[in-house]
Amino acid sequence: MNQPLKVNLTKELLELENFIIHRSCDIEQWFRAKWLENQAPFYGSVDLRNSGFKLAPVDMNLFPGGFNNLNPDFASLAIQAASVAIEKVCPEAKRVLIIPEKHTRNMFYLKNLYQLKEILKNSGLEVRIGTVDIGISESTNIKIDEDDFITIEPIEKREDFLFLKNKDGSEFIPCSIILNNDLSGGVPEIIKNIGQQIIPPINAGWPTRRKSSHFHYFSQVAKEFSSLTRSDPWLIDPLSEKLDNLDFSGREGEDRLVDSIDRLLSQIQRKYKEYNISQDPYVVIKADAGTYGMGVMTVKNSSEAVNLNRKMRKKMSVVKEGLSVSEVLVQEGIHTEETINSAVAEPVVYMIDHFVIGGFYRVHTSKSKDENLNSPGMHFVPVAFETSCLMPDQGRPCHDKANRFYAYGVIARLSMLASAKELAGKD
């Protein structure tokens, strides 16, 4: 990325970034202590927003789908991190099975799958891909570019374990299952009650997981971290409220939604006033369980959430695979002020275990600053981070890329830490 990254920081956020960069020893020591107490999820990605006055996660994905967008120069970092993760969760494993999402026609996703497989393979595992898609009844090769293809195979089950059939009639019995499927469509029968270890566990999927729970834990983590950095937790933590028993189609719970939006908007407005921010507050209404930018709505005024037209109501009612939305998270919207060549850029940080392995920007040239970039079809250009997120350069200013990425890595790790607590809390 040779384009200049642009974002002007307020005094408070600059102070926080300064702390992060210049007191990285305190930061890393703090994290070391946290990771002793909390087992990081196997992998994850965090969507960040940088508004210039606030740098915060807006989403934490436990089934990351963009490994192909990372800088190939840092592939070895991912492999090393995966080695550590495997040593921790399944040291005896030799053969693993990746269970991917069903959408086998999405070339972006397939390329992600290929990279994930490469990382695991290079960390010393035999890796095959087995799908829960009953539409795939035999081993299928899918070309992903001129030289490479991936093979997706139907999963078989006997007693309590999954396996794949080899062409010669023998069986590939994985020691562990790596889930790269967020289970939006529910937990497939075939992966229930199996003896092999599933990584991350099934409860990391959307049938169980709730964004509100993640952000509940994130607020705790942000508070603790902010007592270290002596800054306002709001600088890194989006305000949010959870609402349940909604029915967008039947307009059930509209009044509570309006109350919630109004409450949040006025809280944000107070914060904006405190920090002399002249922008318009807005909130994002998201399905509490789900991903992929479905069931997401941006409003600056609660009235916008009431008079939904048919199309919007439908959009809000269902997320991926037709899952209906009755619980939402009303979350403080964070303006994306960061741009690359005047295009809006949203950073995404990738982690394996508690190691940042890279990241990329979702760069969108036509969207405005308060729209959701992770929309269906994903019409964004991924721009890989140019440096690793591991090395702050204390001799250089905050906006130096190495420093900015290090700070992003720190905030993303806070989100990973929140996920660690979130998954453990459910056990």
Added chain:
Amino acid sequence: MNQPLKVNLTKELLELENFIIHRSCDIEQWFRAKWLENQAPFYGSVDLRNSGFKLAPVDMNLFPGGFNNLNPDFASLAIQAASVAIEKVCPEAKRVLIIPEKHTRNMFYLKNLYQLKEILKNSGLEVRIGTVDIGISESTNIKIDEDDFITIEPIEKREDFLFLKNKDGSEFIPCSIILNNDLSGGVPEIIKNIGQQIIPPINAGWPTRRKSSHFHYFSQVAKEFSSLTRSDPWLIDPLSEKLDNLDFSGREGEDRLVDSIDRLLSQIQRKYKEYNISQDPYVVIKADAGTYGMGVMTVKNSSEAVNLNRKMRKKMSVVKEGLSVSEVLVQEGIHTEETINSAVAEPVVYMIDHFVIGGFYRVHTSKSKDENLNSPGMHFVPVAFETSCLMPDQGRPCHDKANRFYAYGVIARLSMLASAKELAGKD
């Protein structure tokens, strides 16, 4: 490195490399199990030799001194590995003190020290360098290139802990001490009986450590590994014998040395015959405790070890810092067949914890193939490995760089594993 690497492998070594590259999953699973049982030393470097019929370690350094020779592109790999190592051995550490070698005029060494400090700093530690050299009585800045310098400070001790004095009169009290001093000159009084953790432990230094012990454990490891690869352990394990109570100046023990050399040469000759190798066997006589290419002699015939001239006797009598040599390791010499642009090239692999973080070639244009490259003054050109040692490319031939380096990483890790056993055996 754009120069072609050249070395022709025999059928047997090619088979072994093939196994390593194409069955990397078995290899990595094997290592995972080993690292569960054995705690790798904090760091280390392994000198390898590739004769085309044998690929083996000839030296294992627990106080590596060439971090500056590694490829800067993989700096993040070192940082991540250091983070893992620190989490294991001293998670609560925030401030560490590096104790370096005394030779503060060796610019190569100082550059190494700078890089080591950077790695530790970037893995989130406050790092300072404190010397045991009583010649340094105040904080000294040494320029190592146009932009950078390192600061070496005198160590202070109170009760059972070491510290540095800050300019304002306050104290820098390290949680842990990282030794980058092989203690050839003996264990300095000041670091004896201290409460802070010393990493690696003092018994990793030459006053206690013996090369023969390392190669004793290495032979065990090589045997186990070879039962996995179904190959002759000799392909990776140099034959050796230990001799003690020698006195090169007083010519004490010459007869035993001759016997040992003769025995080893005939063992090697038998192996050469078995594998149809037409080269001349030779042995290397090394001080059993010590490093830096002092006290090393290459002989093809036992008579060469008897009629030493005065100069050679002197050379063999002392190693670094005047330590006298009474114990030697007589080790099978391994021809360096690997060349870069017809210059002899000896690979060196660097590790932090059990992770390979890179390597380089010692390239020497004037030396012959059976001479020791690690000679005083080190007149070699370091050529950093171009790829990480982490990713074999199974679609490509063994001599492909990624594959060759992966194989080197595997053999080097065997040596690291031997060191883990070696250090534990002494406890």
